[in-house]
Amino acid sequence: MSKAKIISTPKAPAAIGPYVQGKVINGFLFASGQIPLVPETGAMVAGGIKEQARQALNNVKALVEEAGSDLSKVVKTTCFLKDIADFAAFNEVYAEFFKENAPARSCVGGIDLPKNALCEIEVIAEV
Numbered sequence: 001m002s003k004a005k006i007i008s009t010p011k012a013p014a015a016i017g018p019y020v021q022g023k024v025i026n027g028f029l030f031a032s033g034q035i036p037l038v039p040e041t042g043a044m045v046a047g048g049i050k051e052q053a054r055q056a057l058n059n060v061k062a063l064v065e066e067a068g069s070d071l072s073k074v075v076k077t078t079c080f081l082k083d084i085a086d087f088a089a090f091n092e093v094y095a096e097f098f099k100e101n102a103p104a105r106s107c108v109g110g111i112d113l114p115k116n117a118l119c120e121i122e123v124i125a126e127v
């Protein structure tokens, strides 16, 4: 197995547990799930599902870019929603970030998330 490169950037929130922000191996970035923490403060962004989705996606974008890739090269996302009733609002913001050539995706709802976040997003991207 080849050695994975650890991705670490202050432009995305620091890990809040025993994990790294992301790892690149064999040409793919495996990014840890991003919750809507503001990188500079480590605090949850103010607002509801739309603001939280936008922050989580901006965190994803920062990680993907730090790995030398970009959102157009994301091949798979997994999205977690505290409340599946937020599905439509979440999708609206998600679509702003993945306009064309949307990645494959799984989305689950009704789940407790760290820091009581309303959403969490993890991605795999080609680097």
Ligand SMILES: CC(=[NH2+])C(=O)[O-]
Pocket (backbone or CB within 6 Å): 016, 017, 019, 032, 033, 034, 035, 114
């Ligand atoms: C936020 C997160 N990715 C975790 O594992 O706690």
